[in-house]
Amino acid sequence: MPNWTLKQLESFAWVAKLGSFRGAAERLNTTQPNISVRISQLEATLGVRLFYRDSGSVALTPIGHSLLAHAEKVLLASDEFSQHSIRSDQQAGVLRLGVAELIAQTWLRDYLLDLREVFPNVDVELRVDLTINLREELVSRSLDLCLLNGPISNFNITNIDLGSVPYLWVASPRLALAGSDIATMASHAILTHARNTRHFVELSAHFRDGWEGPIRIVPSSSLAASLQMTLDGLGIAPMSRTLVGKHLESGELVEVPYPWKPSALIFTASYAHTPASFLLRRAAELAGERAARHH
Structure with a gap:
């Protein structure tokens, strides 16, 4: 032997x-x-x-x-x-979890409760950050599992689909928008994600190619801050319906029927599958189950 x-x-x-x-x-x-x-x-x-x-x-x-x-x-x-x-409730240790802010603002709380129910003795170290940063830390093994805008193309990484999130344009009713053409849109500040995101690049290219006049594009690394600025009437923004649904129902925001929108976000639960880990595999599966219920 x-x-x-x-x-x-x-x-x-x-x-x-x-x-x-x-x-x-x-x-x-x-x-x-x-x-x-x-x-x-x-x-x-x-x-x-x-x-x-x-x-x-x-x-x-x-x-x-x-x-x-x-x-x-x-x-x-x-x-x-x-x-x-070994039962799941006998698993012990720390799960280093990275999460994109859109998930953190929507179904993260329910997911953490799912994890606690299945793995009551596992502690979660949580980091909410931009996908570009989460990708780097996952590949370098500084994080164990990430819920992010994926998938990650790396032979060591397993990606579990969490569904896609389309955008719609929203604004505060206090802006009293007179239309939804590009001139109307360009007359207001456009609130968007941070500069080093696909969302910002797509939005900037759209208005640069379609509008010759001045345009105010206001990026932010905080989705919560962008949402609050939109609610306060400081600009218009493309947001996910999962994030703004309750504000549309309450009348705090209205949908702007502008035909162009940034590409829908595709989310994955991504983790390194080598060396093997039952905890990571099951935690990723739980994220997939929670995302399916949320959508």
């Missing part, structure tokens, strides 16, 4: 994914020397060299590449075996 351990395989997988002994140590809540010892012992047991080490950099050897997939299969089988003997 081989003399390797699951801890050694886990360390091997994380060093390979992060390209760093230090990063693997932080992720596994241990020390860098411990990771080095585990890798050295695994290499001695297998009789092969798994990594090239050069001035702090780490890269898989050809045999390391070929063995990584087998190690991940063993870890996945171990994880699935454990889940058959």
Whole structure:
């Protein structure tokens, strides 16, 4: 029988994914020397060299590449075996969750309650941010699971569909808009998302290409702030119906039938599937179930 351990395989997988002994140590809540010892012992047991080490950099050897997939299969089988003997309410630990603000403003509360019901002993560390930042932190493994504008094209990332969110134009009735043509739209401040978002780029291009006069486009990194400014009559904005539905029903906002709208947002629950984790997989599935009920 081989003399390797699951801890050694886990360390091997994380060093390979992060390209760093230090990063693997932080992720596994241990020390860098411990990771080095585990890798050295695994290499001695297998009789092969798994990594090239050069001035702090780490890269898989050809045999390391070929063995990584087998190690991940063993870890996945171990994880699935454990889940058959450990109930969800016995899962413990921390889930580092990143969430786009639109979800945070709509169904995040219900989702967190779902998580607490299924995983009562798992604590959630929450970060609400722009998708561009959440993507980077997920790929670098600073976050475990993200509910964001996806999908993420990365072979290590699994994306679960959370549905699409179309836009509509809204304004405060106090603006008393006389029409919905481009001239009317351009006569008011256009409230939009932050500059480094697809929403802002699309909106800016539309008015730049279709209107020769001056235009005031006011970006904001806070969706809540943009909504409040719209409610206060400080401008008009394309918003999702899920966010402004109650304000339309109350009459605080009215829909502006301007024919062009930014592309609908497509959301995913995205997580790294290697090494395998029942918690991440089930938490992502719960997000899909909650999103389906919300829509």
